[in-house]
Amino acid sequence: MGFGAKAATLVKAAKTQDGKIRSISVDLQREAQCGALDRSFADLILGSYIAHAKLGSVWYASMAAYGDAPELLELRNQRALAETVVIVLGQDGKWVYLLELHFANRLSSGAGAMLTSLCDTLCQTWSCLSPGVFSESLLDRQPETLNVTLAAPLLSDLNPAGLSRAEFRVCLLLSHGLNRDVLAKELKISSSTLRSHLRQIYDKAECRNLSDLLRRLLLVGPSPTQETPLVTAIERRAISHQSVA
Numbered sequence: 001m002g003f004g005a006k007a008a009t010l011v012k013a014a015k016t017q018d019g020k021i022r023s024i025s026v027d028l029q030r031e032a033q034c035g036a037l038d039r040s041f042a043d044l045i046l047g048s049y050i051a052h053a054k055l056g057s058v059w060y061a062s063m064a065a066y067g068d069a070p071e072l073l074e075l076r077n078q079r080a081l082a083e084t085v086v087i088v089l090g091q092d093g094k095w096v097y098l099l100e101l102h103f104a105n106r107l108s109s110g111a112g113a114m115l116t117s118l119c120d121t122l123c124q125t126w127s128c129l130s131p132g133v134f135s136e137s138l139l140d141r142q143p144e145t146l147n148v149t150l151a152a153p154l155l156s157d158l159n160p161a162g163l164s165r166a167e168f169r170v171c172l173l174l175s176h177g178l179n180r181d182v183l184a185k186e187l188k189i190s191s192s193t194l195r196s197h198l199r200q201i202y203d204k205a206e207c208r209n210l211s212d213l214l215r216r217l218l219l220v221g222p223s224p225t226q227e228t229p230l231v232t233a234i235e236r237r238a239i240s241h242q243s244v245a
Helices: 042-051 070-079 109-128 133-137 165-175 180-187 191-205 210-219 229-244
Strands: 007-014 021-027 058-060 083-091 095-103 144-147
Touching: 007 042, 042 058, 042 070, 042 083, 042 095, 058 109, 083 109, 165 180, 165 191, 165 210, 180 191, 191 210
Parallel strands: 021 144
Antiparallel strands: 007 021, 007 095, 058 083, 083 095
């Protein structure tokens, strides 16, 4: 996972006073050993700044006013973590979108500087994702954790679900952040044909709906010869942006 993180959480935090927070996590540590990572800690790290934090800013638990909160201390002890970092990815009128990374070791000054240097590009990458793919299909659910060891990646060379070429392409475009309307236009197919493809994919991949499919496409870990997709994919795109600039 990116920068050596042991777990990552995508967070959708309300700007309103009710402080509603929704999150979904990828966890490289086994739940049986350290418990489920079923919540975000961004509210403790950012405190009252969570609704007004600068886009692309980086927040460290070790430097937070509530860094010694019991919940954070319990997290560190249970998971042997040294640092938790929150990056402000984006925001709209009602919500702030954050990336929360958990590390077993403190970030070196070099790693911290690299992370900070990538933040603007991470935000640009986030803003380029098709609106609603994450917020509607992933984050508008109860907080949950996905153990990356549970399922093989659908888009690996092994094609574990036995997808057809058309179905594989649908999944590939979904994993790139395209919503259904844009996807149908890209593939030059009708909405009914796309729905038919999706039904076949749900059946083959044992997914109940688009939310389950997106979670598996975006958050399930890779085979041993592939990169972990969640943060590494964002890093890879960020680096490519920097090399072009």
